Amino acid sequence: MSLSEPLQPGGFVPIEAKLTISDARSPVVLSQGSAKLYFPSETLTGNGEMLLRFLPEPRFCIETKFQRAQDNNFEYVFVAGALESTMEFVFEGQRIDGFATRRQVVRPASILNSSVSSIELDWSPGAMPLYFGDIDSRSVTSVILHLFNFPNFRGNQSVHFGASSFGALLILESRESRVWIQGLPRGATGSAWRRIKAEGGCHLTHVAKLERKDCAALTLAEFELQREMLASFLSFVKGRNYSLAYNVALCTDGVTAWRSFDHPTSDHEVNTWFSTEDGSQAEMLFPLFEKRWNLSPNWRDCLSTAIYWYTQATTEGRMPSIGAAIILTQSALERLAHHHAVIDQKVLSAEQFNALRASDRIRMLLSSLKIPIEITEDLPEIKRFNELNSGSKFTDGPHAFTYIRNSLVHPVAKQEMEDCYIDAWRLGLWYLELAILALCEYSGKYENRMIGEMSFVPWYKKQKAGITS
Structure with missing residues (x-):
């Protein structure tokens, strides 16, 4: 199959897991x-x-x-x-x-x-x-990935490719590689998630296959680069730090060349930009994310750092606290702002950027990416604070967010802001999700945490008859 050859419907070969788990309590x-x-x-x-x-x-x-x-x-x-x-x-x-x-x-x-x-x-x-086996093998054509506690997504790819018996199917395509993410047979993915929600813990929920689109051999060095990028991408999808725990490299004849081990993650579900009702969002974002990731080592470091802080901030009542999550979110936003303005666009020097207030740094990032900064009705406690405190009224969202963050770090002489913490936390995560999507030039739908439903990204422009309206 050449790089330009499209996937053909039907003929899907089910991915066979190389791991059998009968009871999640037994090793x-x-x-x-x-x-x-x-x-x-x-x-x-x-x-x-x-x-x-x-x-x-x-x-x-x-x-x-x-x-x-x-x-x-x-x-x-x-x-x-x-x-x-x-x-x-x-x-x-x-x-x-x-x-x-x-x-x-x-x-x-x-x-x-x-x-x-x-x-x-x-x-x-x-x-x-850890890696065991023939890590120097030049005959590896695919790597089977075992995904634990991965979101129970929906989608129509399984019907298109004749894999409906396995539930949902995601196909993540980048320039040179393809990742198939498949549900487990006989409703096992749904059963696993029912146990996760009822009992917690770690359960195998999906199996995936990574391969080159040109069917060429996949070296360990190439897999390592893909593994790092894919783990960061899946972390952004899931909203929690995600690892590719158990991977089996297969040769053309199906013989195992090597295996890799990493500790699985067992986090619960959290709300993110990704809606489990429409897996096509991940499929649309993946090649854009891969392109941005591979632009430079600096971009790779920036994205991975911002996403790591993002996964730590999607707390939803667990550790870390809401206050800590707000602080982490501002750190991620400023990290993106610095890279975008100083390193990538070069519109400011490092000295000029450092001289700005935090709210100005975030405002500049959001405005340049066409992300709204107004305080809307979706922030009821922040709006109420504004109405009650006309003398210290927030000018916009970045001002409110950084003010509330500062009240956590420097509480002396600050007014009580506890009622605004949830609003600030939601606002900061919304900014961060949109900033990452915008930097990747994503233009589709996303789960809008401010209104609790799917919507197009703010910079989306509908194309009709070849004319932008």
Whole structure:
């Protein structure tokens, strides 16, 4: 398939998950192999299992077991005093930095084996993601992604491509790659989300496939670039920090080349710009986001930072607090404003930008992107404050938002603003969502958190008969 060849309807090949989860309370064994534990004075050899544990929180760990002649002094040091800095842990021939979350010496019950004890260790990797397998393979044509707690979106792509038995289907296409995101068969995605809403926790909800559009091989370096961009994009869609937890690289013949592991995220649903009733929003934004992301390393850093702060600010009654969320949102807006005005458009020097008040920085960003800054009826508490305090009346939304933010950070001599916190939080997130969409040049519909329904972005211009109206 060439880069310019369009997708053809029908003939959809279902994506098969490489992970089976029967009970989200029970750990899943993903890999088995040899393990070694190096101490300054000796080496222990045994076996280990790579586990995905869901309780008390979703984490990957390696459960290992070693045999050793009993030595009470060594056992005491191992259980009570041995530091990770004195140990080196190797699994499947690969050194893995990390720390022990459980250490236990199991003495035999039988007198016949009284001279041998088992040393059990649960090893939690430090730096993630981890890769195992033939990472230098030049035969990888696709990577299967397993998505946990991903929004239960709707869409018509599944009907178009003959995948209706799998519920919804998203197709995210960039210039060179394509990502298929598919629901689980037999209504399993809906069942998983019913459990998430009722019990919380981490559940597999979707499976996806990443491939090059020209069917060429996908190197690990190319996957890493795609993984970073896709994780940031999906975080913006979900509204919470999102990781690609378990990925399986497949060769043309279906043989696994390598696998990667990262700790899954188990966050709840929050309101974002993305409506689960219309998955086409994500499909429309994805190539625009990828284009902006790849413009420069500076743009990549700016977007990833702003989105990370955005995911921390969509709190909805959980941690962090509303006050902290407002502070984080202003930081993200100023980050975007600086990059847009100083680095990208070069309309201000860094010194000129730093001399501006926070409200002026945000106002300049929003105005240049055609984002409304008026205080409307959708901000009832802020409007009421304005009516009651004519002497300190807010001139517009950026003024109100930054004033309320400052009252959180510098409360001395400030009037009580608690009643305005929710309005300010909603306003700031709305600004931030629209700013990211505008910078990506998105011109479709979005979920407008100010009115609680879908609407076109403010800068949308309807095209009719080739004339902009």
